[in-house]
Every structure is written in structure tokens, then in C-alpha cells.
Amino acid sequence: MQAAEILExxxxxxxxxxxxxxxxxxxxxxxxxxxxxxxxxLPGPEGDRANLFATVGPKELPGYVLSGHMDVVPANEDGWTSDPFRLRADAGRLYGRGATDMKGFLAVVLAVIPKLAALPLRRPIHIAFSYDEEAGCRGVPHMIARLPELCERPLGAIIGEPSGMRAIRAHKGKAAARLTVRGRSGHSSRPDQGLNAVHAMSDVLGQAVAEAARLSRGPFEATFEPPYSSLQIGTLRGGQAVNIIPESCEAEFEARAISGIDPAGLLEPVRQAAERLTGRGFGVEWQELSAYPALSLAEGAPLAALLEELTGVEPLAAVSYGTEAGLFQQAGIDAIICGPGEIGRAHKANEYILVEELEACRAVIEALGAHCAS
Incomplete structure (x- = not known):
């Protein structure tokens, strides 16, 4: 099957x-x-989702991982001009949810399998397809934990997120959490008889804003834009009507960390501010939504040199979006990003990938196969 057929x-x-x-x-x-x-x-703990892992070539030797996620974001955006779950071809573009992020890469990997299987591979090429990446890389850690029983430690992992087939060496880490504050409702004319959850949440929001300002003062890593770790309040919900004391309030916080900094740790001052509300009679629930580490592959790393050889383009130092690559690196496996399509098309109506981008990806994976057979 051709890549476009598999993508369909x-x-x-x-x-x-x-x-x-x-x-x-x-x-x-x-x-x-x-x-x-x-x-x-490889079923995950949820019971209804699974990762998938396969090897082409001698699994008892160290090789390379081609990694991608099978999940997609919902297709609820206005503006779709066709069924997002039915691939539509038009003038060299293939439209559909996940075409770029990142079923296009998965389709190319699968299309190249027959050619890879026919090669006398001296090093294996592994396929690692994960679930729930879009929820903060929740699926792949379970697969990475099982790699020692599935293969020899890989020489490197290529994560096929859309990068225009230019390799990328670094991205920030990320953590996100949801805070729910519960107070006591009542009529707004008697604030003395209630506990206003929105008022209480404002103390936590103030702490988050202060932390965001502090992070902007460094430390710095010049390869990123912005060159510092960041923290933001992403959502805020609370209250029913202007004359009712709000019984509950919910906020979501996100932190993005430069290399060497734990993104979850950046949210710790916010969590501590929330915990202090319990002393004032409020109920507090802190829920971690996602967390993954930064990726930082050295400029002179063998994997970076290999991808430059395969693509013919010098790797890019860093990008602002996150991937599963940092989790592979955290497990002791060098990782790099390189995949077809452009990230700017992802998570939008009429998401598409170009046929020529699939072909460019095919050429690189076939070149990897030739490298592993040499």
C-alpha cells in the first residue's frame, strides 16, 4: 500500500x-x-487503550526507534469543509484530522515496512506507536518502561512530529494542573454566612502571576523563544449569578520549562498557595493533568549527525511545542524530532499534509534503512 492509502x-x-x-x-x-x-x-492502565511496538531486523542488537502517536485532537472546530475523518485529496493536499499531527508520519512508516523488511538490516528499526499523546504524553511512558523486555537499548529515537522534515534537537518541558476550590454558597447580601470560592481563588491566581513574572527574569536558555521558563493561568470558571456567593471555582495552570528544570516543580508555589486555603475552611483539589520533560540533544550528538546526513539539512536547535522525545531521553535514549508536515496546520479545521511531504519522509526513512543495512 502507498502512504496515501494507509493514511486514508x-x-x-x-x-x-x-x-x-x-x-x-x-x-x-x-x-x-x-x-x-x-x-x-501493550495495554495501558486505562484498560481500553494500548501502545504498539514492533521490530524490523535483529532485535537483539541496538537500533533506532520510529515513534509517533495514534491519537488526535477532537475535530470540533468550525470551518471544516469535509468530513474530518474521511481523507479528502485536492491538488496535492490530503485533508483530514491527524493528516499532519501525526498520522501522516505513521502512514509513511507503515508504507516503508515492506522495503525495510527486505533489507539485510544489521541494526533493527523499531516502530513505537503510542496513545494519548495529546493529553500530555500519557501513553508512551508505559511503553518506554517495557522497552528492556522488547529490545536492546536503542541508539536513538526519531519522533515524527511535524517539523517539515528538518530535525529538531530541543523543546521545553511542560506540566499542567487543575485546581478546584470549594467554599459555601449563600445569598450575596450575607457574605458573612458563606465562603466565596472565587475570592479565595484570587489569592492563588496572584501567586501564579507573581511566579510568571519571576520566571521571566531567568534563568535563560537562548535557543528557546522566549528564552526562559513560563507559567500561565489558562482557564478560570466559577460562580452562577452575581447575587449568589460562588460555591466553587476552577482554574487550570500550565508551566513550560527550559532544559534542566522540572516543569512540575514550577507549579509547586501555586499548589502551596492553594493548600493554604484549607486553613480558611475551603476545600482544595489539585489534579495533575500532564507532565513531560524537556528535550535537549547536544549539537554534536551522533543522532543529530545522523539526521543531518539523512535529511541533508542541519538540525534546528529548538522549537516551542512539546513532544514525547523528552521522555525517551529521560529513559536514557537519545531522541530527536523529525517528521512530515508543518505544526502550524495541526489542531485546525481542514488540517492537511502534502503528498510531496509524505514522499520526503519516505526518502528519509528509506535512507535510515540503508544506513542500518550498511
Missing amino acids: ALVAFPSVVGTPNDSIVAWVRDYLRRQGITAAM
Whole structure:
């Protein structure tokens, strides 16, 4: 099958983040089986989602991982001119949810499998497809934890997030959390008889704003824009009517960290401010939504040199968006980003990828196969 045919099949699965993905995993497993490749389905703790891992070549030797996620964001945006879960071709563009982020990469990997399987590989090429990346990389840690039983420690992992097929060496880490504050409702004419959750939340919001200002003063890492860690309040909900004391208030916070800084740790002052509200009679619930570390691959790393050789383009130092790459690096596996499409098309109506971008990705993966067979 050609990459576009496989992409059509993958887009047809509405594998929205946070939902069961058994159908798409089974399809990929069966496709690989037809190519003579055995794939392991690795269920996550949720019970209705699974990662998938397979190896082409000698798994007892160190090789390279081609990594991507099977989930997509919901397709609820206004402006879609066709069914987002039915691939539409028009003038060299392939439209559909996930076409760029990142089923296009998955489709190319699967399309190249027959050619890779026919090569006398001296080093293996592994396929690692994950779930719930869009929820903060929740699925891939379970697969990474099982790598020692699945293969020798890889020489590197190539994460196929859309990068225009230019390798990327670094991105920030991220953590996000939801805070719910619960007070006591009542009529606004008697504030002395209630506990205003919105008022209480304002103390926590003030702490978050102060932390954001502090982070902007450094430390700095010049490869990023902005060159410092950041923190923001992303959402705020509370209250029912102007004459009712708000019983509850909810806010979501996000932190993005430069290399060497724990993103979850950046949210700790906010969490502590929330905990102090319990002394005033408020109920507090702090829920971690996502967390993944930064990626920082050295300029002179062998994996960076390999990707420059395969793509013919010097790797880019850093990007602002995050990926699963930092989790591979945290596990002791060098990682780099390189995939077809442009990130600016992701998470939008009429998401698309170019046929020529799929072909460029195919050329790089085939070159990787030749490298592993040399």
C-alpha cells in the first residue's frame, strides 16, 4: 500500500485522545502481520487503550526507534469543509484530522515496512506507536518502561512530529494542573454566612502571576523563544449569578520549562498557595493533568549527525511545542524530532499534509534503512 492509502485508512479511525483505540491498534497490528512483522499490543492502565511496538531486523542488537502517536485532537472546530475523518485529496493536499499531527508520519512508516523488511538490516528499526499523546504524553511512558523486555537499548529515537522534515534537537518541558476550590454558597447580601470560592481563588491566581513574572527574569536558555521558563493561568470558571456567593471555582495552570528544570516543580508555589486555603475552611483539589520533560540533544550528538546526513539539512536547535522525545531521553535514549508536515496546520479545521511531504519522509526513512543495512 502507498502512504496515501494507509493514511486514508488511519484517518478513518476517530482515535480522539482519551477514548478507546483498540480499532486503530488492531488495524496496524494486522497490517504488520501481513508484512511478516509481529507487533506487540501493550495495554495501558486505562484498560481500553494500548501502545504498539514492533521490530524490523535483529532485535537483539541496538537500533533506532520510529515513534509517533495514534491519537488526535477532537475535530470540533468550525470551518471544516469535509468530513474530518474521511481523507479528502485536492491538488496535492490530503485533508483530514491527524493528516499532519501525526498520522501522516505513521502512514509513511507503515508504507516503508515492506522495503525495510527486505533489507539485510544489521541494526533493527523499531516502530513505537503510542496513545494519548495529546493529553500530555500519557501513553508512551508505559511503553518506554517495557522497552528492556522488547529490545536492546536503542541508539536513538526519531519522533515524527511535524517539523517539515528538518530535525529538531530541543523543546521545553511542560506540566499542567487543575485546581478546584470549594467554599459555601449563600445569598450575596450575607457574605458573612458563606465562603466565596472565587475570592479565595484570587489569592492563588496572584501567586501564579507573581511566579510568571519571576520566571521571566531567568534563568535563560537562548535557543528557546522566549528564552526562559513560563507559567500561565489558562482557564478560570466559577460562580452562577452575581447575587449568589460562588460555591466553587476552577482554574487550570500550565508551566513550560527550559532544559534542566522540572516543569512540575514550577507549579509547586501555586499548589502551596492553594493548600493554604484549607486553613480558611475551603476545600482544595489539585489534579495533575500532564507532565513531560524537556528535550535537549547536544549539537554534536551522533543522532543529530545522523539526521543531518539523512535529511541533508542541519538540525534546528529548538522549537516551542512539546513532544514525547523528552521522555525517551529521560529513559536514557537519545531522541530527536523529525517528521512530515508543518505544526502550524495541526489542531485546525481542514488540517492537511502534502503528498510531496509524505514522499520526503519516505526518502528519509528509506535512507535510515540503508544506513542500518550498511
